[in-house]
Amino acid sequence: MAVFVDGQHRTDYGRIVLTTDNVLHSAERVQNTPSRADGINYEDERDIKIIGCELIQASGLLLQLPQVAMATAQILFHRFYLVKSLVIHNYEHQAMAAIFLAAKIEEHPRRIRDVINCFHHIKQVKEKKTPSPLDFTGTLYVKQKNDVIKAERRLLKELGFCVHVKYPHKIIIVILSLMLEQSQNTELVQLAWNFMNDSLRSDVFMRYAPDQIGCACIWLSARIKKICLPENPPWYELLDCSREQCEEISRTILNFYCIPRPNAEKLERVVNAAKEAYELKKSFNEKSKRELKEIKKQESASNFSPLDPNRNKDSPHKPKLSPGSLINNKLSKLAENGSSESHKNGGVRRSKHHSPRRRYSPVSPPRRKHDRYSRKKRRSSSDSESSSVVRKRKHRSKRRVSSSSDDSSSSSDSEAAREEARKRKHEEKKKLADAKKLQEKIKLLEKEKERSKKEKHEKILRDPGKEHRHKVR
Structure with missing residues (x-):
């Protein structure tokens, strides 16, 4: 492309190449279209394209367009469905958009109202009805007009605004x-x-x-x-x-x-069935994506939340504690160790002298009243031997009663502890089974996601329309 810049002749400015060679494809590419991937076989796709081209030819004759405009519309129609699927985009709307755009390209523009009326007239003649034009104030006309305008924009976008056609x-x-x-x-x-x-x-x-x-x-x-x-x-x-x-x-x-005349009603049923299957597949993919996101959120919350009691303690993602919380943890551990040692030694913890800081620490264990006053207890020398004997007998009887009560309480405590251990084991097994099920579900969803990604990748590989548009630019 030759351009004059600052008085100098430049030929490499923009590097734009306009050619019709980038719209030619191999036989395999022409057969493996997006419509085939969406469930329409080769014969049905060919018959639908034939019906669309016949509609373009008939409407061109009714609109009194030259043969060049009708040829342009049919070639644009074929180019569009080489990139897009017949299941997603209605062939009648695309045929109307193609003839409407081709008339403007070949400098024989027609009103969109006339194009819609021509296609409506052809449909009425096929159904053997009395032809009557559409009411341009009605909802049907307005809807069809909007559909044709959208289809024309979509056609231009997918072809990269490269609508140049060379005729033989x-x-x-x-x-x-x-x-x-x-x-x-x-x-x-x-x-x-x-x-x-x-x-x-x-x-x-x-x-x-x-x-x-x-x-x-x-x-x-x-x-x-x-x-x-x-x-x-x-x-x-x-x-x-x-x-x-x-x-x-x-x-x-x-x-x-040699091809028999295609049946439009049969082809419409085939397209509707393929459209239903496509919608089901699309909804299933969206649902699986949502479930996968929720499962990943749950996993991230269970693995990284410091407030989760079921969090894995050996996981590398542990929350960082502040210095004050570390000191409180150490003090609580020391207090627990001290209380356990005292219980081991005599059942009752003996009081020790504490520093004021230790005494008023919120973590230090509480003292018992009888320990505090045990130091002040002094036996009087006036107690007789009889009272001491009676006191010893009472103490022995109390010890026997306490030992029997301790045995019964220890047996009941042991049974309760066993029951709690059984319940804990049962809950742990249940959690493990739930975790296994969750992991299997995640694997299945990830496989489905990889398969959908592979299908998209294959679609992109089969879809050369975009790369050809880039070449044209």
């Missing part, structure tokens, strides 16, 4: 008049022209260049009319076309005439 119609006339000197043979010219118009309904224009298609149409019509064309050297090689390509294009065009 002029090539046929030029080749027959200049190279082959057969312009006077009207039957040959008309037959090649008919083959050209019929090939617009197939996927030939997605796989071959317009020059090659024009050569194949002339070659096929000459063989049918039994007209000899120069073969030494072959005339089609001047247009970068080989004999194999002519045969392949001719075979595709002839196979088109």
Whole structure:
């Protein structure tokens, strides 16, 4: 692209290349379309595209558009459904948008109201109803108008606003008049022209260049009319076309005439069934994503929350404690150790002298009253031996009663402890089983997510429309 910048001639400014070569694809790419991935087989997809092209041709005749505009609309229709699916986007709306856009491209614009009325008229004739125009103030007309405008924007967006189309119609006339000197043979010219118009309904224009298609149409019509064309050297090689390509294009065009007439009602049922399956799959994917997010949130909360009692203590993500809390923890541990030692030694903890800081510490254990006053107790020397004997007997009887009560309480305590241990084990087993189930569910959801990602990746690989748009820019 040549541009003058600061008085200098620059040819590399912008690096924009406008060509029709980036809209050609291989046979595998043309067959593996998004519609095939959404559950529509090759025959049904081909029949739906044929019906859409027939609608474009019929509406173009009613709108009195030139053949060039109808050819542009059909090629744009094929290019769009090479990138998008018939399940998601209605082919009637896209056909209306294609003819409406092609009329503007070829400088024969038509009103959107006329386009909608033409398609409505064709539908009424097929259903054998009395034709009547749509009320432009009604809801049906307004809805269809909005659908067509959205479809036109979508068409431009998916094609990257590259709507340039090269036609082989002029090539046929030029080749027959200049190279082959057969312009006077009207039957040959008309037959090649008919083959050209019929090939617009197939996927030939997605796989071959317009020059090659024009050569194949002339070659096929000459063989049918039994007209000899120069073969030494072959005339089609001047247009970068080989004999194999002519045969392949001719075979595709002839196979088109062997296809039975498609049934629109049957195809609508097929599309509706595929649309229901697509919606179910989409809802299931959204639900699984939501569940996976919730499970991950629960896991993160259970692993990293310092307030969770079931948190794994050996996990590397432990909450950091402040210096004050560390000191309180150490003091509480020391207090617990001291109380346990005192219980081991005699059951009753003996009082010790504490410093004022230790005495008033909130963590220090409470003192008992009888320990405090035990130091002040002094036995009087006036107690007789009889009173001491009686006191000893009472003490012995109390010890016996306390020992029997301790035995019974210890047995009951041991049974309660066993019951609590059983309950704890049962709860731990239940938690382990729940954790295993949760992990299995997470694995299944992650597998489903990986599979959906793989399908998206395969769709992107099968979807060359975007990379070709980037090439065009």
